Amino acid sequence: MAYETLIVEAHDAVALIRLNRPEALNALNSRLLEELGQALDAAEADPGVRCLVLTGSERAFAAGADIKEMSDKSYAEMFSADFFGPAARRIEACRKPIIAAVSGYALGGGCELAMLCDFIIASETARFGQPEINLGVMPGIGGTQRLTRLVGKSKAMDMILTGRMMDAAEAERAGLVSRIVPADRLVAEALEAAAKIAGQSPLAVMMNIELVDAAYETTLSAGVAMERRLFHSLFAFEDQKEGMAAFIEKRKPDFRGR
Numbered sequence: 605m606a607y608e609t610l611i612v613e614a615h616d617a618v619a620l621i622r623l624n625r626p627e628a629l630n631a632l633n634s635r636l637l638e639e640l641g642q643a644l645d646a647a648e649a650d651p652g653v654r655c656l657v658l659t660g661s662e663r664a665f666a667a668g669a670d671i672k673e674m675s676d677k678s679y680a681e682m683f684s685a686d687f688f689g690p691a692a693r694r695i696e697a698c699r700k701p702i703i704a705a706v707s708g709y710a711l712g713g714g715c716e717l718a719m720l721c722d723f724i725i726a727s728e729t730a731r732f733g734q735p736e737i738n739l740g741v742m743p744g745i746g747g748t749q750r751l752t753r754l755v756g757k758s759k760a761m762d763m764i765l766t767g768r769m770m771d772a773a774e775a776e777r778a779g780l781v782s783r784i785v786p787a788d789r790l791v792a793e794a795l796e797a798a799a800k801i802a803g804q805s806p807l808a809v810m811m812n813i814e815l816v817d818a819a820y821e822t823t824l825s826a827g828v829a830m831e832r833r834l835f836h837s838l839f840a841f842e843d844q845k846e847g848m849a850a851f852i853e854k855r856k857p858d859f860r861g862r
């Protein structure tokens with residue numbers, strides 16, 4: 605499928621989605637978010653896709669929601685359209701793993717989009733920020749909540765109230781990104797990580813994601829109990845038998861997702 609604001613490439617079992625609005629540093633407008641939803645629908649419907657990588661350009665992952673699209677909207681328009689609510693929920697609901705590969709600016713809605721992914725790999729040029737305060741507004745796609753959970757109250761307050769940016773090293777120290785790679789290796793490293801995930805049991809991958817996400821929503825004892833039950837349930841799948849047999853027989857497992 606051809607998109608106006610995205611470039612989608614297949615790399616074996618990995619779908620690579622590039623945000624592609626270079627004229628606006630990949631600012632998120634309604635069209636882009638609608639197309640991103642369509643690309644996620646297509647990837648989820650395709651049994652051949654087991655992992656996704658979401659990236660931007662070298663200069664910008666995304667410089668935020670499109671300020672030019674938003675600036676003249678009324679409260680009634682924002683409220684009745686539930687502005688960006690459905691799009692954010694669609695990304696959050698994706699059951700296949702998504703790695704954000706971030707180079708350059710990930711600001712405002714761009715930082716929030718990266719945090720909606722399962723984890724973030726950053727290039728050494730990445731810069732993260734929630735500068736909405738400079739526009740007289742606030743983060744609106746989960747930034748006040750997710751950034752706080754990821755980096756703690758003090759740093760989140762600092763970022764959100766001053767609007768300052770974090771470089772890649774600070775973002776890694778703070779726990780916002782999982783690793784930093786050289787800028788010219790970003791997509792290759794993200795695809796490598798995605799290929800590794802794509803080779804695992806897709807059922808086990810999905811359950812692991814549900815459990816890590818649950819750590820932000822539930823108590824420790826409820827989360828640990830849920831983990832034990834889901835661990836038990838994995839023994840209903842052929843993939844568990846295959847994974848353990850392959851270990852014992854000293855061969856590579858062939859996970860079929862059943």
Ligand code: CO8
Pocket residue numbers: 627628629631667668669670671672687688689709711712713714735736739742743744745
């Ligand atoms: N929206 C629209 N256009 C943008 C945006 C944006 N967020 N960011 C950059 N652009 C455009 C610029 O207007 C410019 O276009 P033009 O050449 O036509 O003037 C082009 O991209 C290049 O940008 P600059 O010339 O500004 O490039 P610089 O290298 O000088 O600066 C910066 C790069 C620092 C990234 C700068 O562009 C900037 O500060 N951008 C805005 C960052 C920002 O404030 N982001 C937050 C936006 S608000 C938001 O994300 C809210 C999310 C919640 C919405 C949902 C609510 C429910």
